[in-house]
Amino acid sequence: MAVVISRNDPAFDEALLDRASVAFGVFDGVHEGHRFIIGEAVNTAREEGRASAVITFDIDPDEVFAADRLKKLMTNEARIAKLAELDVDAVVVLPFSREFAAQSPEDFLNACFGGGVPSHIHIGSDFHFGRKAAGNVESLRAWGAERGMEVHGHELVAEGGRPVTATRIRGLLSEGRAREAADLLGRPYTLEGTVRPGRGEGRDFGFATANLEVPPELLAIGEGVYACYAVVDGVRYKAAVNVGIPATFADTAKENIEVHILDFDQDIYGQPIEVEFVEWLRPMRVFDSTDELIATVQSNIAWVRENL
The missing domain is CATH 3.40.50.620 (HUPs)
Incomplete structure (x- = not known):
């Protein structure tokens, strides 16, 4: 060092x-x-x-x-x-x-x-x-x-x-092209944030999230849902991550990163976690019903479980 x-x-x-x-x-x-x-x-x-x-x-x-x-x-x-x-x-x-x-x-x-x-x-x-x-x-x-x-x-x-430049990498990330950005970085694009209390809908729907509020100048990644890894206390977990304010909850949401950590049930409020972005899964969207939202998120989580 x-x-x-x-x-x-x-x-x-x-x-x-x-x-x-x-x-x-x-x-x-x-x-x-x-x-x-x-x-x-x-x-x-x-x-x-x-x-x-x-x-x-x-x-x-x-x-x-x-x-x-x-x-x-x-x-x-x-x-x-x-x-x-x-x-x-x-x-x-x-x-x-x-x-x-x-x-x-x-x-x-x-x-x-x-x-x-x-x-x-x-x-x-x-x-x-x-x-x-x-x-x-x-x-x-x-x-x-x-x-x-x-x-x-x-x-x-x-x-x-x-040429490989930071500007080019930022451009790829803004379009959700996390894998291509990782190739130029030589490692996955990573964000760090402190977990804060969220709205609570995720837990009610069966997929609790760790909620991060990342300053705009550090949010190079574009809006959408991603397959990621979350690093908590040095341990790496599979995670499905929402970037951006969910349109369904736009009137009440403040958090711009929501991390569902698979097979994880610990209280980590106030703790820092790292999020490594691997694959873009889908854009943000408004759902016609709560059932459609739950089914879509469960499908995203299943993809992460099977493919990461």
């Missing part, structure tokens, strides 16, 4: 990055393409007997500049924790703000590295930084050349003839 430290932490030692091999990016989702770039930084470090590091931000810059349309694949905490699981020596976290981003490209880089300039930096070919995103791979190369830093601008990893 890599050490995680903020660039602004008084305990931060600039020697950590000095002559290291680093990968720099936001890395929302820590997907296939991100892991390729980070892996290249690790390879360079090993070839030269140097330390390896990931440099990232404490928040997604879009939280500052595009908060009204933001859809994140992970919380900031989960993203940094996932980066720390990779085969690097350190994850260096840069505090991000509007003022930090408004610096000229050169001042931006000076603030990032100070006196600890890496020997190698690995980035995506679409990397931009500084005021009005004016800095790019070429300007980074010019800055690095004066300081003995080699810049490796990588073309984005492609899958199915298209």
Whole structure:
């Protein structure tokens, strides 16, 4: 497990990055393409007997500049924790703000590295930084050349003839295409939430649900019913999951994730659970009767039981 430290932490030692091999990016989702770039930084470090590091931000810059349309694949905490699981020596976290981003490209880089300039930096070919995103791979190369830093601008990893990007993955998830998104992420798309009391209809109908209220910016997955796994206290269970406000209960519902965990009957109110999305089953719909609703949900649960 890599050490995680903020660039602004008084305990931060600039020697950590000095002559290291680093990968720099936001890395929302820590997907296939991100892991390729980070892996290249690790390879360079090993070839030269140097330390390896990931440099990232404490928040997604879009939280500052595009908060009204933001859809994140992970919380900031989960993203940094996932980066720390990779085969690097350190994850260096840069505090991000509007003022930090408004610096000229050169001042931006000076603030990032100070006196600890890496020997190698690995980035995506679409990397931009500084005021009005004016800095790019070429300007980074010019800055690095004066300081003995080699810049490796990588073309984005492609899958199915298209680059693997967080934007592409968000698009797939918004359409309910959980399996295709998982292929690009390298693992199932996962949400975490704390179980809260719900309306109670599910238990009355014979399929109790754990109800989660997930902030809109963390709900990249589209509305519908899915076959999933729910992870409770480290144990993985099959689950049928409803995403979105059920149309039948639109006037009273607040929860936007309802998780029916198969073969599970524990009180988990107030506990966090993870939901791994595997397969889209059907869209949201209004039912003509309670009997039709119950029959449809029971059919969804049976599919999950037989196919996961």
